[in-house]
Amino acid sequence: MKNSTLKNDDAEDAYLDDVFHALSDPTRRALLKQLSKAPEKVTTLAEPFDMSLNAISKHLKTLEKAQLIDRDTSGRTSICSLRADPLVSAQGWLDHYTRYWTGNLDAFAQHMKTETKTEDGDEQQ
Amino acid sequence: MKNSTLKNDDAEDAYLDDVFHALSDPTRRALLKQLSKAPEKVTTLAEPFDMSLNAISKHLKTLEKAQLIDRDTSGRTSICSLRADPLVSAQGWLDHYTRYWTGNLDAFAQHMKTETKTEDGDEQQ
DNA sequence: AGAACATTCAACCAAATAGTTGAGAATTGA
DNA sequence: TCAATTCTCAACTATTTGGTTGAATGTTCT
Numbered sequence: 001m002k003n004s005t006l007k008n009d010d011a012e013d014a015y016l017d018d019v020f021h022a023l024s025d026p027t028r029r030a031l032l033k034q035l036s037k038a039p040e041k042v043t044t045l046a047e048p049f050d051m052s053l054n055a056i057s058k059h060l061k062t063l064e065k066a067q068l069i070d071r072d073t074s075g076r077t078s079i080c081s082l083r084a085d086p087l088v089s090a091q092g093w094l095d096h097y098t099r100y101w102t103g104n105l106d107a108f109a110q111h112m113k114t115e116t117k118t119e120d121g122d123e124q125q
Numbered sequence: 126m127k128n129s130t131l132k133n134d135d136a137e138d139a140y141l142d143d144v145f146h147a148l149s150d151p152t153r154r155a156l157l158k159q160l161s162k163a164p165e166k167v168t169t170l171a172e173p174f175d176m177s178l179n180a181i182s183k184h185l186k187t188l189e190k191a192q193l194i195d196r197d198t199s200g201r202t203s204i205c206s207l208r209a210d211p212l213v214s215a216q217g218w219l220d221h222y223t224r225y226w227t228g229n230l231d232a233f234a235q236h237m238k239t240e241t242k243t244e245d246g247d248e249q250q
Numbered sequence: 251a252g253a254a255c256a257t258t259c260a261a262c263c264a265a266a267t268a269g270t271t272g273a274g275a276a277t278t279g280a
Numbered sequence: 281t282c283a284a285t286t287c288t289c290a291a292c293t294a295t296t297t298g299g300t301t302g303a304a305t306g307t308t309c310t
Contacts, residue, residue, distance in 0.1 A: 013151040024145035025268085026138040042287065055269055057288065062267095076277040076286045150298085168256060180299055182258065187297095201256045201307040 015067075022066035027051070028059050032082065035069060039081035140192075147191035152176065153184050157207065160194060164206035 022028055027049065034045060046056035060080055063069045072079045147153055152174060159170060171181035185205055188194045197204045 013154070016154065017149055017151060020145050020149035024142055024149055026142060027268090029138070029141065043285085051268095052270065053287075054271080054289095058268075061288090073287090076275095078287070152298090166256080167258095176298095177300065178257075179259090179301080183298075186258090198257090201305095203257070 018066040019068065022062050022068055025059070025062075027056075028063055031056070031059060031063065032068065035080060035082045039072075039079050041077045041079050043077075045080060143191040144193065147187050147193055150184070150187075152181075153188055156181070156184060156188065157193065160205060160207045164197075164204050166202045166204050168202075170205060 023032075030049075031045060034040065034048075042057060042060065043053065045060070046053045049056060060069065060071075064071060068083055069080050070083050072081065148157075155174075156170060159165065159173075167182060167185065168178065170185070171178045174181060185194065185196075189196060193208055194205050195208050197206065
């Protein structure tokens, strides 16, 4: 599922939709900020927010869909963490983003393709 | 209006909301891509899209609100262009974004504050 | 002046969002 | 076993969004 051969521009677009949409909410950015310090379980993550646990759970799902966070569920608790690879490679990712701004969206999309492909163990960079 | 002294985290958050939201739509990203090649008037921009001119006009307004594009209206036509300063400084901007991912959102916010302040001729970095 | 053009405004609609509450499912611990 | 904990699912609501159409505004051209 989600094989590299199926990847096309629409998929890139959808991925970017997800990422940017995920980042467009202050609560979600705050969650990411929190997770950038340390992985945490849902309840702990939700505590600081003046919002129901359910709302946070949904936000986390949005972040997960955008592949910005991971979950490690064991037992009844699930630990959320910033996604390892996108973050380790964030420098390169955003470097390509810069190219987007300077007009070379294609290179950016190309990079996106590669980044998302790696999770299928397909190929690297 | 929008003085530096009024700038606080909420304003930063609102700005980021606008930017990321603007980027979360494929049509708007396509518009940016187009504008990254050359400034264009609204009608020309709208042509390739299977969408009413009005819809494009709205998208442009969204991009304008996010301060990603500028408009130069003369007569009945208004020429849209990628915003000069945010794009020239996009490298630095995104460099700070990277810090966001590595956990230092505060530095990022600080940079955002500066970036948006400059348009009031307030101060630089 | 009058017609064609460029753009936006206003009102409307369907779909998506962000939140709520309440129930349910599974896990843990007494 | 039974109660408490952790989390998600489902249904609902209000608001926002992305699109539409039609009218309005202003500009240019003849």
